[in-house]
Amino acid sequence: MSQARRHFEQAFAQWLGMPYAFAFWKGRVAMYAILRAMGVGEGDEVILPGYTCVMDVNPVKYLGAKPVYVDIDPQTYNIDVSRIEQAITPRTKVLVAQHTYGIPCEMDALLDIAKRKGLPVIEDCCLAMGSMYKGRLCGTFGLAAYWSFQWNKPFTTGVGGMATTGDAALAGKIDELYRLHAQEPAFPTAWMLSLQRVAYRLLIYPRTTALATSLFRWLTRKGVVVGSSSQAEFTPQMPGGFFTLMGQAQARAGRSQIGKLLANIAHRRRMQRVYDDLLRQAGWPVPPLPPYMDPVLVRYPVRVADKTRAIAEAPKAGVELGTWFECPLHPRETPLDLYDYQTGLCPQAEQAAREVVNLPTHRRAGEHTARRSVELVLGIGQVK
Ligand SMILES: Cc1ncc(COP(=O)(O)O)c(C=O)c1O
Incomplete structure (x- = not known):
């Protein structure tokens, strides 16, 4: 154990x-x-x-x-x-x-x-x-x-x-x-993941995320790094090695993150207020949530008039723009029929997938990042 x-x-x-x-x-x-x-x-x-x-x-x-x-x-x-x-x-x-x-x-x-x-x-x-x-x-x-x-x-x-x-x-x-029934992670995989955590700490900032993500996806396809998902996970049959426990180094990283959790949460709440204020000041509709909901946003969602253009412009503008969810069962490559989803089943979800992009709230993103991100969103414009 x-x-x-x-x-x-x-x-x-x-x-x-x-x-x-x-x-x-x-x-x-x-x-x-x-x-x-x-x-x-x-x-x-x-x-x-x-x-x-x-x-x-x-x-x-x-x-x-x-x-x-x-x-x-x-x-x-x-x-x-x-x-x-x-x-x-x-x-x-x-x-x-x-x-x-x-x-x-x-x-x-x-x-x-x-x-x-x-x-x-x-x-x-x-x-x-x-x-x-x-x-x-x-x-x-x-x-x-x-x-x-x-x-x-x-x-x-x-x-x-x-x-x-x-x-x-x-x-x-x-x-x-x-x-x-669950297995321990294979040593080379756990070791590679540790290296990736170091690379992440050193290299990933809002301005570098788009480039780093493309590189990461390419390396994942080549089987060089531990990807978030494999090609085999786009079919609904369980791939070998799926039922695996967390490795020791992963757990140590998690334990250390728990120590920083309150600061992490406070930062995300602050970032939500910054985005709300910047958008409202620009006349953008930001309907309030019911007062009994107190979210800590992993990303700040916002609907834009042209999601494709926003995605294309974000890297040039140095904006870390998230695309999820790109379709009802993110990402776009998902063969929906194999997962019992027929187009038209959830119209609100499909519309959200067409319109929503999301902005960073993590601790490497501060007010300056929020301003740059909101500028891009304002340039794209609201959904009519
Ligand atoms: C809403 C939601 N639930 C579950 C998962 C699965 O999490 P994980 O990538 O750790 O398997 C994801 C992301 O992949 C997600 O976005």
């Missing part, structure tokens, strides 16, 4: 105020562990927002279950709770509450439906570390939650994930999978 992993798990559980945490190679692996421990299998249905990452759908498909997509609320980008009941069938096994960009889902309404229908909720907190709903941390509402520490997530261990729960019986089942 890796001591470093245990320490990180304990620190994470303590921060969240939950008794059980299990660290995995990636967030998608943590999700898989939770679903498998819950007994999700052949013929079951899992409800998800139709505005997510395909890596969040793969675990459902790997278990032989069917993803059922619900359209999103255009303001919060989260599952539209008024549409959930229509999607529930006798085969529904789980509701996934994804807190998109760090904006909390409408948890009261969602939990009410879940309770009435006798369904468990699991929270996708991959983008929402520190976000609160009615004074309570996201990740503490559902039966379980999963988290991601991939490069552009709230904090990074290179790649990485965590499953958390307050339910002793579920924790026991996850623990059994963790001890008996």
Whole structure:
């Protein structure tokens, strides 16, 4: 048993105020562990927002279950709770509450439906570390939650994930999978990831991100570096080596990031205020969220009139512009039909995918970065 992993798990559980945490190679692996421990299998249905990452759908498909997509609320980008009941069938096994960009889902309404229908909720907190709903941390509402520490997530261990729960019986089942079925990462892979973390610390700044990302993707395709996703993950069959635990060096990086979490969260809140103010001063509509939602944004989402032009102009302007989600099951390469998504199923999600870009809120981005990013957005213009 890796001591470093245990320490990180304990620190994470303590921060969240939950008794059980299990660290995995990636967030998608943590999700898989939770679903498998819950007994999700052949013929079951899992409800998800139709505005997510395909890596969040793969675990459902790997278990032989069917993803059922619900359209999103255009303001919060989260599952539209008024549409959930229509999607529930006798085969529904789980509701996934994804807190998109760090904006909390409408948890009261969602939990009410879940309770009435006798369904468990699991929270996708991959983008929402520190976000609160009615004074309570996201990740503490559902039966379980999963988290991601991939490069552009709230904090990074290179790649990485965590499953958390307050339910002793579920924790026991996850623990059994963790001890008996998951594997340790291969030494060369873990070692390469450590090198990548060093390179990331030294090289990645808002002005260099576009170039570094292209280089990283190219090196991933060549199999030189540890990629966030492999080509094999664009088909819904589980690739070999998927069910892997977090490595020691990853866990040490995570443990150190936990120590900086409060500062990280405070910075992201500040950046949200800066973006809100800059956009409002320029006459851009920034509708307020309900006062009981207190998001910590992993990225700042904004709708623009011409997303393609924004993406093309960003590198020249030195702006770290995020594109997710590029389609209902990000990224654009996803063969939607293999994942049970038919175009037209979630019109709000499809529109958001056409219009939304996102801006950095991480600690290497400050007010100057925000100004430059907003200038680009203003130059592109609002959606009419
Ligand atoms: C909303 C969401 N959930 C889950 C995941 C999966 O996280 P990971 O990359 O750590 O597997 C991602 C990103 O890939 C995501 O954007």
